[in-house]
Amino acid sequence: MQISWAWGAAMTHKIGKTLVKGGGISGIKASLDLAQAGYQVLLVEASDHLGGVTSQLDRQFPTAGCGMCRMLPLIDRDQASRHCLRRGLFHENIETCLSTDLVSVQGEPGDFTIALQQQTSQVNPALCIGCGQCEAVCPKEVPDPFNAGLTKRKAIYRPCPQSFSYAYAIDGNACNGCRACGEVCPTHAIQFVAQERETFHVLVVDDEKIVRDSMKEWLTEEGYQVHTAASGQKALDLMAENHFHMMLTDIKMPGMDGVELLTRAKALQPDIAVVMMTAYAAVESAVAAMKQGALEYVIKPFAPETVLALVDKRFGEFAAANARKETVDALILASGSDLFTPDQGINPYGYGRIPGVVTSLEFERMLSAAGPGRTQLVHPVTGRQIQRIAWFQCVGSRDLTYGSTFCSSVCCMISIKQSMLAKTLYPQVADACIFYMDMRTPGKDSELYADQARQAGVDFVRARVHSLAPDATDPVAGIHVRWADLSGKMSDSRFDLVVLAVGQNPDTMMQAFAKDHDIDTDAWGFVQSPPFDPADTSRPGIFACGTVTGPKDIHASVIQASAAAMSAMETMAAAGRRTLSADTAPSDFAMAVEQPRIMVAVCRCNGLLAKNLDMPEEPAPFCRFLAQDPEVVQVEMADRLCESAGRQMLGQKIEACHPNRLVVAACGPCMRMDKIRVLAELANLPVRCVAAVDVMACAEIRQDRESVKVPGHEPGRQAEPDVAEPKIQGIPRMYHMKARQAARFIQTGISRVKTMSLNKGTGEDVVCRALVVGGGIAGMTAALAIAGQGYAVDLVEKQAVLGGNLVWLHPGPGEGRTFLEQQKEAVLSHALIRVHTQTLAGGTTGRPGQWTTRLIPVPETKESLNRAGTDPFEKQAVKSIDKQAAGSSDKPVSGSSESFVRHGVVVLAVGGTQADPGIVTRNTGPGIYTQQGFQQILDNGKMDTQSPLQVAMIQCWGSREKDRNYCSRVCCPRALEQALFVKDLHPDTRVMVFFRDMMTPGVSEDLYTRARQAGIVFVSYEPGRAPVLDADDNGCRITWLDVILGKTMEMIVDYAVVATGVTPQLTPELAGSFGARLDRCHFFDQADIKWQPVEALQPRVLACGLCLAPGGLADCLATARAAAARAVAILSREQIRPGRDMARVKTALCSLCQVCIPACPYGARQIDSLTRTLVIDPLACQSCGICAAMCPSGAAVVDGLSAGHMLDIIHTTLSDVRQGDYYDPFTQA
Amino acid sequence: MIPSPKPEKPAPDPVLSARVAQIKDLVASCIQCGTCSASCPNLCFMDMTPRKMWRFLLCDRVEEVFSSDTFSMCSSCYVCTLRCPRGLPLTRAMAGLKQIGFHLHMARFRRAGLFYGAFMDNIAQYGRVREMEMMTRYFLALKDPLVPLGYAAMGVRLLAKNKLRPRLPSRGRGKLAHLFEPLDPQEQ
Structure with missing residues (x-):
């Protein structure tokens, strides 16, 4: 009975469907996340290939390779194609529409009506086999936008060099209409269907020939189908034969006048739009005509634009009526951003004028094997090998003269990557020099990567080059660069190539779309997210991710894409939509x-x-x-x-x-x-x-x-059918080599x-319960998101109260506090969330996905209650207590209230704390604070606001060096906020900020500008030359070497604030109990920093918040929602089914020698402690086959890649090489 | 150890600090990238780079600013203003510093002030510069007979190349006074 009810309910509910606008990295990631959770996706991309700008970037940091395919689904992986994403993306639940625009969106969450307009394709993608014969015969050559214009392509072209999935396309602007391609196409895929405008018929009626002819010329040039008539009667005759969408008619004509023609034309074709053309004298009759249903009137003489605008408008309506209409539940905007074009404005670097000045995207193509130089790095004009390269940062970003006051966030890392690639791939590159203002390496891996670049010989010069000039001795290939270093010393050098690190700018098309659809944008034109919803927009049901919401790198885009997918899932769940249950596994076991x-x-x-x-x-x-x-x-x-x-x-x-x-x-x-x-x-x-x-x-x-040259073989010998050799064993000798190979x-x-796998088609059951460790804001957000999809969650928190760092960050009333209280209330009142405060998670048993974790209550101590928000300078004793608490997790406390929870996924959100500042001064004294301690003074109003104060802030205290070699991302914005707050208290207060590089990426750069304008003084220092603090009871003195002023300065300050950064609280024991690891900075070790940013190699172990990576509140919320999206994708399955090619254990042969367990690079193999058998996690196994190679007893096999099959492939590949086989391998004994 | 909590600073000149504050506001959002210094064609004549001078100004080290002649070497070519990524009106700020030096009759800028004075008088009278007359007036105002000697060699060379044309000064103030009158209050 219950089953039939569930079935009935499922039938009445629609399957959730989301539209994703934009097929770049974020769009693909959001689509895949939704598809894996069982929702339908309509992926709409305006260009002719997926991958966005990333498809033009061959290599990414830190791997110097591409890992896009690591986004491919691991859950029910056979639903998707398993090849390079640059070649195309296929997933059962995703419908991809290329060359398609999203024209309009109407409705509300759960019921949006959208209109899609697809550009008419001249090449039928279903028929095109990509043979390339059309390309060979096409006479027209144009600059190839894929190679940033550095190479040429034909008017008919393959959209992306790696794709085998996409048909050829014709560039309508470049095509001269010779139709040579259509003649050679073997499959008749090129159809020359009428372009959309050609189907729009316009009738021009005027008794003056010159008017008719010029109108016809104007409109034909725009691509419309134009007919002319010299009189009203002739026009009516034409209308009897053809259907017209629009008529432009003169009013004063001999015989029938325009108004009468209008009446009769409307009677013939009621939907025709009529524009009256009139001289001044007949304006009244034109107005009368309007009353009779004319669309508009124009007064002669008129400019072509006037008429064209009217026709275009009418055509737009006509096209919209033909657009594809769909109903979707939610929308995700991921259409990316534009890049700054440096030839606008004053163009101080002479881009476009000096031959060796290129943008970072152009250089990226120069590095590509599919780029202009193929495998060589050569000058775009002279073709000579490039030896000296300079990178200029902040071109078109952090620039008030262009209005781009934000930091583009990614350019520093792109330049470091490019310089590393140039240095390592091309030995001839002697000099690689990056000119920068602040080297922005936020996040946990970037700083290390910059250090590696320094070691590889890349020069980092803190200077801004003002302008460029061609080198006097070699004006074509050389560029003269002159700069002043920090001390004011002038230097100059000659470079072969200058790469401008151009910034990301908001997409103008997207701005227009946002304006039309009531979506708020920020001051620069990026889509604005509400403060506590990292992927939302101002319009409910429409979400945004990627660079649409601001400049971002791949890592942040992928996280935000998952967060947006989570938001879309919530919208669909709220609208009562159901998920597609994966088709019941076909019983192919019998068949196998x-x-x-x-x-x-x-x-x-x-x-x-x-x-x-x-x-x-x-x-x-x-x-x-x-x-x-x-x-x-x-x-x-x-x-x-x-x-x-x-x-x-x-x-x-x-x-x-x-x-x-x-x-x-x-x-x-x-x-x-x-x-x-x-x-x-x-x-x-x-x-x-x-x-x-x-x-x-x-x-x-x-x-x-x-x-x-092969003896006896004549290349190109024509084939003849061999009918005279009846007892044939192989292919007859007469056949060409190609046929043999085929x-x-x-x-x-x-x-x-x-040798297909003996897969039974049944997987392992999913335990539909999630464990979230850590009750900070990240943990609470993840728990709420998972529970919101209907899955039970256990939330474990060590402290007595939920909230984590947000408790001290937002102590008083305000937006932040309200948000925290709301989240707390929601977590505590949620029916599916069990909250365990003062509890530790430990002692996990079971195999991945079938974990049983012990929840151990923490004995309540007075200090542990006070722990949140202590300043290390005030309470040194805390550390020892902390150690005791950490120790207690190793030795479970025997207590009656201990419990066990069985769960299928785990989200680690244990958070982080302010790092220990260590020894700050020789003497201790009042006046030295950490950022957290200073924040508490500010929040409690303990500061003297009557007289002006002297405040010094020292950034990067103990971080970005040695064992904490990462940027914590939060300290610079926090210091700026505190400095502005202090400055507000008393205008004469002097605030000095000592920094290495101000890390204010994205729109937080605005905060930096405001602080500068408020009169806060910023002093840079080099690593190892941090300002020295000296304190005693009288006060605190700070001494520093000012590089710009060239002397040692000192100041007596009332407050010295050191920014120590964030340190994660994740213990190796906790991570290890689920098979995850910590990275070198003690953060959670991700499967892939860019493409799988919230998962461990074991995809059921997720992490978010500060224990994953340092970041601000918005970052933590985004990672929490991303982790939740990944968790939901797993929990939404009843079973995890193994893929087509998957490692398997022949248990009868397995001797449990366990050599395969450490050999597996994905941690997919484990001994099940209950059954004492080797088990493989179908989610983690990537079928690499290492286990099969390691296994001494042949028990480890990979289905679908059996030894016999592999030997067949090897035989095929090598049979050419073996001399004896060369002619007729099949006749050999 | 620390001698005293805060050193007593001499009370700054209120007129000076008010005017300096205005200029400081102009360059407040400077990020010390050094574009101005690298692009300045007169850098070699300056005793400190423009960036260093702005840094002193932003740190309220006014005495250091006015103990250098960097701003008086600015020839208002506007290259730094054009190149500054923050779009700061650096040439205007330089001019502001020159005015302070001039109006407060700072000894260090006496020569520069007298030179500008002679230049502007010449312009006001003729609408262009008559080099010989301008330099004569400048030397007279300097009241230092040694200074003209330093220029003698250059003067002779210029005369030999026919680059200077000695002319007697015209009488009267000329007809351009009404053009300059409206500017006087602004100059003050």
Whole structure:
């Protein structure tokens, strides 16, 4: 009864659907998170490829490689394609619309009506096989935007060099309409369908020929279909034959006048829009015509723009009516940002004028193997090797003259990465020099990376170059750079290349969209998020992530994308939407054990197969050769499998022979997951029983190798069918090498389906309960988000009260405090959240996903209650108590109230505290505070506000060096806030801030500007030369070496505030009990800093807040919601099913020697303590196969990559190399 | 150890500090990037870089600012103003410092002040500079017979190349007085 009710409820609820605008990194991540949680996604991208600007960046820091594929789903991974994301993204739950604009959004959360407009494609993506013949014949060459204009491409082009998934596209602006491409296209994919404007018919009626002709010229140039008529009657005659969308008519005409024509035209075609053209004299009649239904009138003489604006407007309405309408529940805006173009304004660096001045994006393409220099780093004009490169920071950001007062956040790290790459990849690069104002390396890994760059020989020069001039001796290839260092000494140098680190600017299209849709933007034009909702916008149900909300790096974008996905899930849950339950696993176990009956279908590809592989149309010996395999029941030649007609033909053949495996040999695009899926449906087989082989690739491989001289072999020998050799064992000698190679390729496909995994299709059950360790704001936010999706949560907090650092950060009434109280109230009153305060989590047992964790009550001590908000200078004793508390977690306290919780995921949110300042002065005295202690003085109003004060703030105290070599991100903004607050108390108060680099990335740069304007003095110091504090009972003296002034200065201060940064509270024991680790700075070690930023290698272990990475409140909230999104994706599954290729243990053979456990780089293997067997976590295993190589007894295997299959592949690859095999490998004994 | 909690500073001149405060406001959001110093064509004649001088000004070390002649070397070419990433009116601030030096009759800027005075008188009278007359007036105002000797060699060279044309001074104030009158209150 209960089951039928649940079924009924599920049927009545719609499946949640979210639209994601923008297919860059954030858009892809948000889509994948939603898709993994079982919601439907409509991914809309305005350009012709996914990946956004990241698709143009080949390598990212810190790995100097690309890890985009690490975003691919681990949960039900077979739902998605498992290849490089630059090649394309396919997921069952994601519908991707490329070259599509989101035109309008109406409605409210849970019921948005959206209109999508797709640019008309001249190339049919379903038919295009990407052979590139069209490109070869296209006569038109234009600068390639993908290579930032550094190379040329044809008017018909492949949108992204790595893609095999995307069809070619025609650049409408560049195409000259010669149609040469259409003639050579083997699949007739190029259709020259009318552009949208060509379908818009305009009728111009005027008795003056010159008016008719000029109007026709103007409108035709804009792409409209224009007809003309000299009189009213002729116009009506034309209207009888054609349908017109718009008519422009003169009023005064002999015979029938314009007003009468209007009446009669409206009678004929009521939806026609009519514009009256009139001279001054007839304005009254024009007004009368308006009353009769004319759209508008224009007074002669008029400028072309006047009429064009009217036609464009009407066309817009016409196009909107044709747009695709959809209903979605939520929207995520992720359409990215623009880059500053440095040739605007005064252009002091001569971008566009001096040949060697390039932007960072252009340099990124120069480093790429698909870029202009291929594998060489050469000057864009002279083509000479580049030896000396300079990077200029803050071009178009932190610049008040352009209105870009924010910091672009990413340029410093991009320049460091580029300099490292240039130095390491190209030995000829002798000099790499970065000119900067503040080297902004926020976050936990950036500082170390900058140090590595210094060690690699990259020069960091704190100077701003004012302008550039070509070098006097070598004006084309050389650039003369002159700068003043901090002491005022002038230097100059010659560089071959200057890279301008251009800033991210808000996208103007997005600004217009936001304005039209009541979405608030900030002063610069970025979409503004409310203070405590890191991915929300001012409009409910619409969320934003990535650089739409401000300049951001990949790491922050990916986190915010997950947070936005979480918000969208909440909206959909609130609207009562359900998730797609993953299709019940097909029972392919029976199919896997039964004798394979393989059918091979070879697609003729419209004759292209024969042409490219030099073999006949009906290659009977070829088919016979493939049919030699006893398990191959049939080899069929098919044609045009990309079209439904071709597939139907194949379907009939399949029905005739009932295979249980299918191998399709066709072109590259047929390997796309969506196409394989269609074929699998056709054959009524599980997807894993179908293999696709790209035989067209053989054509290319051969072309490269044909130059190899082989005795007796004549390259390019024409093929002839061999009918005179009936007892054929291999492919006849007459066949070209390409055909042989193709046959071998197909054999690997056959071997793949033969050795398909014996997967039972059942996974392990998910324990639908989450454990959140840490009751700070991050932990509470994560708990609320998970519980909001209907999953039970246990929240464990060591302290007696929830709130963590927010308790001391917001002690008094205010926005922050209200938010904290609201969250606390929500957590405590939530039915699905069990809160355990004064409790430690410890002693976890069980395997991943089936953990049982012991919750141990902490004995209540007086000090532990007071711990929050103590200043180390006031209470040195706290440390020892802290140690006692930490010790108690190792030895569980035996108590009756101890409990156990069984959970499937864990979110570590234990937070962080202010770092210990260590020994600050030789003498101790009053007046020296940490930031936290000073904040308490300010909050309690203990400060003397009557007289002006002297305040010194020292940043980076003990951080960004030695064992805490990371920037804590929070101290600089906090110091600025405190300085401004103090300055407000008394205007004559003098505040000095001593800094190494002011870390105010993004819009917090505004705070820095305000502090400067308020008269706060900033003094920079070098590492190792920090200001010295000297204190006694009389006061505190600060002494520093001022590099700019060139002398040692001193000041007596009332308050000296040291910013010590954040230190995480995560213990290795806690992380280790779930199989996670700490990184070198004692933060949570992420699986991947950029692409999997909140997960450990074991994806069920998540972290957020300060124990994950240092950051402000907004960062903590974003990570908390991102972690929750990942947790929900796991909990939403009833079962975690193993993927198609997955490591497996043959338990009977396994001797439990355990060599495979440490060998697994993903920590996927464990001994189940209950059953004493080796178990593999299907979420963590990446099927790398190391375990199979390590196992001494052959117990570790990887399904889908069996030894037999791998040997087949090796044989195929190497058979060319073996001399004896070269001719006819199949006839060898 | 620490001698006294706070050293007693001599009371600053109220007129001076008020005027300096105005200039300080102009450059308050300076981030000391050094663009002004690197781009200044007269840097080699300055005893401290503009950046250092702004730094002294922002630290309220007025005495150091006026003990240097950096600002008096500014030739108002506006390069630093154009290049400054903060968009600060540096040339205007330089001019402001010059005015303070001039109006407060600081001994250090006597020569520079007299030179500017002679220059402006010349401009007010003729609408352009007559070099010979301007320099004569300047030397007269200096009341130091040794100074002209230092310029003698250059004067001879310029005369030899026909770059200077000795002319007798015209009489009267000229016709340009009404152009300059409205500016006088602003100058004050």
